[in-house]
Amino acid sequence: MRDVVAAIDTWQQRGERVAIATVVRTLGSSPRGVGAKMVVSDAGNMAGSVSGGCIEGAVFTACQQAIRTGQATLMHFGVPDEAAWEVGLACGGTIDVFIEPLGTSE
Amino acid sequence: MQKTIYTRLRDLITREQPVALATVVAGDDIGVQVLIQPDQAVISMLNDTALVAQVRQDALAMLLRGDQGVRTYGERQIFIETYPPPATIIMVGAVHIAVALTAFAKPLGFRTIVVDARGAFATNERFGHADELVHAWPDEALQGRLHSNTAVVVLTHDPKLDDPALLVALPSAARFVGALGSSKTQAARVIRLREAGLTDDQIARLHAPIGLPIGGRTPEEIGLSIMAQIVAERNGKSL
Numbered sequence: 001m002r003d004v005v006a007a008i009d010t011w012q013q014r015g016e017r018v019a020i021a022t023v024v025r026t027l028g029s030s031p032r033g034v035g036a037k038m039v040v041s042d043a044g045n046m047a048g049s050v051s052g053g054c055i056e057g058a059v060f061t062a063c064q065q066a067i068r069t070g071q072a073t074l075m076h077f078g079v080p081d082e083a084a085w086e087v088g089l090a091c092g093g094t095i096d097v098f099i100e101p102l103g104t105s106e
Numbered sequence: 107m108q109k110t111i112y113t114r115l116r117d118l119i120t121r122e123q124p125v126a127l128a129t130v131v132a133g134d135d136i137g138v139q140v141l142i143q144p145d146q147a148v149i150s151m152l153n154d155t156a157l158v159a160q161v162r163q164d165a166l167a168m169l170l171r172g173d174q175g176v177r178t179y180g181e182r183q184i185f186i187e188t189y190p191p192p193a194t195i196i197m198v199g200a201v202h203i204a205v206a207l208t209a210f211a212k213p214l215g216f217r218t219i220v221v222d223a224r225g226a227f228a229t230n231e232r233f234g235h236a237d238e239l240v241h242a243w244p245d246e247a248l249q250g251r252l253h254s255n256t257a258v259v260v261l262t263h264d265p266k267l268d269d270p271a272l273l274v275a276l277p278s279a280a281r282f283v284g285a286l287g288s289s290k291t292q293a294a295r296v297i298r299l300r301e302a303g304l305t306d307d308q309i310a311r312l313h314a315p316i317g318l319p320i321g322g323r324t325p326e327e328i329g330l331s332i333m334a335q336i337v338a339e340r341n342g343k344s345l
Binding site: 001002005008022024035071072073098100102104 | 107108109110112115116119120129131132136137174175176185187189
């Protein structure tokens with residue numbers, strides 16, 4: 001989280017809404033460990049990462065959706081998973097990523 | 107993530123205070139969070155008090171070890187992420203070796219805290235390069251500062267100051283504890299620590315005489331030998 005706080009600050013100051021993606025579970029080799037975060041704003045900005053680049057596209061789309069719907073979801077990426085092939089998880093591991101919108105009111 | 111939780115988390119990690127965040131990632135209440143700090147009431151958006159108490163206990167244990175991961179509680183899966191404070195060296199005794207050790211520690215990525223109740227030793231003039239200078243007795247100063255990312259280096263040469271520091275540091279979560287002194291000093295110290303109630307395992311944790319055997323004589327060389335030992339330990343090499 002430390003590495004994405006500055007980006008969140010900047011976007012919120014501009015009035016953008018934000019979603020946070022967090023690696024919560026990994027199996028096998030994966031480039032980013034548990035706890036790694038990527039943040040996305042509704043204006044299309046992103047910072048941080050949850051993999052070596054292979055699932056960021058799908059996570060970006062899911063974050064945009066979370067901002068729109070206000071719903072949190074758990075996403076699973078793995079080699080046996082068709083969706084993962086589509087987004088090209090080349091590292092051969094599996095990754096679970098939790099996507100949540102960042103609230104704007106108390 | 108609710109704004110209340112994020113605001114608090116942001117504040118704590120910016121100030122490098124230890125904190126854990128628990129998030130329901132599967133099952134009922136998905137997305138609901140609990141923010142946990144040592145010695146503080148939780149900020150909980152979960153209503154199940156028994157569950158919150160269990161999560162708090164697990165999260166605090168994980169925070170001490172610097173672990174994170176998903177745990178299962180009945181139908182719910184809860185992701186616990188932890189933010190331990192940064193790697194820190196606490197020096198007990200604002201002696202000449204501590205001046206050198208403080209200088210070596212910073213470029214190697216350690217925060218430095220120098221503890222000495224004696225105002226004449228622990229001056230800003232000598233320790234302007236330390237992150238924190240604490241004028242207190244060692245046992246008071248160490249309370250609440252010892253973490254899995256903390257190394258404690260005891261340098262006073264005086265059992266009246268060294269022993270109380272070791273009695274707090276050795277049973278704590280601190281990852282490295284070392285003390286200056288010859289082998290003879292160490293043998294006498296082991297007897298005193300045992301009499302004071304420490305277990306053999308706790309005493310065996312003590313690196314004493316502290317530092318790698320590089321033949322150091324000057325305070326700078328001894329500081330370097332201590333620094334090298336702490337780095338070795340951080341890298342998983344016990345030397």
